Amino acid sequence: MPKPPxxxxxxxxxxxxxxxxxxxxxxxxxxxxxxQADPIRAPARAxxxxxxxxxxGYRAGDLERRYEKLAIxxxxxxxxxxxxxxxxxxxxxxxxxxxxxPTTKKKAAEVLAFxxxxxxxxxxxxxxxxxxxxxxxxWGGSSNATTHLLDGMHYRGLLRVARREAGIRIxxxxxxxxxxxxxxxxxxxxxxxxxxVLRKYAxxxxxxxxxxxxxxxxxxxxHLAKEARAALATAREQLxxxxxxxxxxxxxxxxxxxxxxxxxxxxxxxxxxFDPIAWDRRRFELLWGWTYRxxxxxPAAKRKLGYYALPLLWRDRVVGWGNASVKGARLLLQTxxxxxxxxxxxxxxxxxxxxxxxxxxxxx
Numbered sequence: 226m227p228k229p230p231x232x233x234x235x236x237x238x239x240x241x242x243x244x245x246x247x248x249x250x251x252x253x254x255x256x257x258x259x260x261q262a263d264p265i266r267a268p269a270r271a272x273x274x275x276x277x278x279x280x281x282g283y284r285a286g287d288l289e290r291r292y293e294k295l296a297i298x299x300x301x302x303x304x305x306x307x308x309x310x311x312x313x314x315x316x317x318x319x320x321x322x323x324x325x326x327p328t329t330k331k332k333a334a335e336v337l338a339f340x341x342x343x344x345x346x347x348x349x350x351x352x353x354x355x356x357x358x359x360x361x362x363x364w365g366g367s368s369n370a371t372t373h374l375l376d377g378m379h380y381r382g383l384l385r386v387a388r389r390e391a392g393i394r395i396x397x398x399x400x401x402x403x404x405x406x407x408x409x410x411x412x413x414x415x416x417x418x419x420x421x422v423l424r425k426y427a428x429x430x431x432x433x434x435x436x437x438x439x440x441x442x443x444x445x446x447x448h449l450a451k452e453a454r455a456a457l458a459t460a461r462e463q464l465x466x467x468x469x470x471x472x473x474x475x476x477x478x479x480x481x482x483x484x485x486x487x488x489x490x491x492x493x494x495x496x497x498x499f500d501p502i503a504w505d506r507r508r509f510e511l512l513w514g515w516t517y518r519x520x521x522x523x524p525a526a527k528r529k530l531g532y533y534a535l536p537l538l539w540r541d542r543v544v545g546w547g548n549a550s551v552k553g554a555r556l557l558l559q560t561x562x563x564x565x566x567x568x569x570x571x572x573x574x575x576x577x578x579x580x581x582x583x584x585x586x587x588x589x
Contacts, residue, residue, distance in 0.1 A: 227481075227483075228483065229467045230467055230482040230483050231469070232469050232470075232511075232512070234482045234483050234487075235428050235467075235469075235474060235482055235512065236512045236513075236541050236542075237482075237487050237488065237489055237541045238428060238476070238480075238482035238483075238487045239427075239428055239502065239508070239512060239541075240487075240489055240502055240538065240540075240541045241486070241487035241488060241489055241541070242427070242480070242487055243257070243425075243501045243502060244278060244279070244490070244494075244502075245279060247278070247279055247280055247281040247282075247283075248279070248280065248281060249280065249281070250276065250280050250283070250287060250288065250291060250295065251295050251296065251297065251309075253276060253279040253280045254276075254295075254297055254307060254308070254309060255309050256279070257275075257279070257425060257501065258308065258309070258312070258421045258422075258424060258425045259302045259303075259306055259307070259308045259312075259421070259425055260272050260275055260276065260288075260306050260307045260308070261275070261304045261305070261306040261499040261504070262299070262304075262305055262306040262307060263498075263499060264392070265521055265533060267521075267532060267533035267549070267550065268549045268550055268551050268556065268583070268587055269285040269286075269586070269587060270285075271497040271498060271499045272288055272306065272307060272497075273285045273286065273287070273288060273586075274495075274496070274497035274500070274535070275496075275497045275499065275500050275501075276288060277582075277586045278494055278496075278500075283586065284585075284586055284587075284588060285586055285587050285588065288307065289388075289389050289392075292307075292386075292388055292389070293387070293388045296309060296310045296311070297309055297310055298310050298313055298385060298386070299379075299385075299386040299394070300313060300316070300379075301316075301319075301380060301444050301445050302316075302418075302421070302422070302441065302444070302445045303422060303437055303440035303441050303444060303445060304440070304444070304499075312421065313401065314401075314402070314404070314414075315414045315417050315418050315421075315446070316414075316418070316445055316446045317382040317401035317404070318381075318382050318401050318403065318404060319380065319381060319382050319445075319446065319447075319448065320381075320447065320448035321377075321380060321381055321447065322443070322447045325377070329374070329377075332355070332374060333374060333377070333378050333383065335355065336351055336355065336374060336375070336378065337378065337383055337384075337398060339351065339354055339355075340384065340396060340397060340398050341398045344397060345387040345388070345395050345396070345397045346395065346396055346397065347390065347393065347395055348369070348371050348372055348375055348393065348394070348396070351371050351375065352369065352371040355371065375394070375396055378396075379394075379396065382399065382401045383398065383399070384396040384397065384398060384399060385397060385399040408452075411449060411452045412452045412455070412456065414446070414449060414452070415446070415449045415452035415453040415455075415456045416456045416459075416460075418441055418445065418446055418449070418453065419438065419441070419453060419456050419457060419460055420460075420477075422437050422438070422441060423460070423464070423475065423476070423477060424477055425501055426501055426504065426505060426508075427475070427476040427477060427480070428474045428475065428476040428482060428508075429474065429475050429476070429505070429508065430472050430473065430474055430475075430505075430507055430508055430511060431461070431472070431473040431474075431475065432507060433505045433507050433508055434457070434461070434475055435457070436507075438453060438454070438457045441453060442454070460475075461475065463478065464476065464477065464478055465477065465478045465480070472511060489540040489541040490540070491540065491571070491575060492539075492575060492578070492579065493537065493538065493539045493572065493575035493576045493578070493579045494537075494538040494539075494579060495535040495536075495537060495538075495547050495549065495579060495583060496535055496536040496537075496538055496543075497535065498519045498521075498533065498534070498535065498536070499519075500536070502536070502538065502543070503517060503536040503543065506518070509536075509543070512543075513542065513543045513563070514563075515563040515564075517530070517534070517536055517543070517546070518530060518534075519533075519534070520532065520533075520534065521533050530546050530548075530561070531546070531548040531559075532548065533548065533549075534546040534547070534548055535547045535548070535549060537560060537562075539572055539575065543563075544562055544563060544564075544566070545560060545561050545562035545563050546560070546561055546563075547559065547560045547561075549583065551587065551589065554589050555589070556580065556583060556584050556587065556589055558580055558583070560576070
């Protein structure tokens with residue numbers, strides 16, 4: 226029997242498997258399977274901060290600038306983000322858990338007809354045509370009702386994002402082909418979605434795997450809930466696994482966490498809060514022994530790490546975090562550490578190089 230991996234093996238594997246050699250933008254998104262998006266820019270949006278480590282010569286905003294020419298889509302998986310267009314057939318036509326009222330259905334039909342006739346359409350044009358007013362958004366605040374309706378139409382597969390202008394989604398009508406509704410086909414799609422999620426975030430503690438399945442069921446493919454639950458039960462019996470300190474870990478059966486191919490490099494890297502290395506806070510604490518929190522929506526007085534703390538990776542260790550901002554043409558970077566073990570000359574030199582790379586990425 227092969228020797229089971231240790232926590233050190235899983236730590237190296239978790240880092241090295243997703244920090245592949247920088248490639249093209251499309252290839253990087255295909256290898257990742259999904260790139261989570263976030264609108265906050267501190268000092269750049271999360272999707273750009275994620276891709277800069279994996280795309281050769283990447284600059285902030287390249288994803289938005291090149292989106293129209295690539296076979297990718299903005300859509301939902303376990304969160305909102307960007308994914309290869311070929312994955313849409315696994316989720317669409319999507320059936321939302323929350324049904325529209327007759328009034329909302331009528332409004333959506335009118336807006337869809339307008340966009341079909343108009344072509345790629347800015348939300349401002351829809352609002353000018355229909356004046357939908359305002360509504361309460363998911364965070365309890367007030368948002369434009371047109372934006373809310375367009376979001377719902379996009380989620381249900383009536384619209385797609387054609388491009389963005391100054392960060393605003395420009396929508397066009399889309400019609401997804403009907404999906405095979407047989408039990409076997411539905412199960413096949415659920416299995417493929419679970420594999421997509423696992424390959425993005427592996428190795429996964431069992432609790433995290435269940436949580437990601439829950440997000441997938443509630444957000445990406447709620448109409449495949451029954452099949453996905455069954456697929457999860459089957460996957461947990463067939464995937465590679467090990468128990469360490471009462472935690473069951475899972476990863477794809479065709480990968481070996483103990484392989485020498487999963488060797489960390491010497492670079493210091495500032496990661497996005499939603500980078501696959503740092504996204505799972507439960508896994509983060511198990512692998513690195515301290516608690517990382519995303520505090521952009523935490524009241525300032527209660528923040529411990531900062532508004533937009535970027536996990537600080539060195540080799541196979543997340544040793545602390547940084548807060549970066551741009552003042553004029555200068556990059557300001559403050560770093561903090563989870564312990565006092567990182568202070569040598571090699572680390573300081575690598576940190577200086579990472580600051581230089583960040584400035585180049587931001588165009589400073």
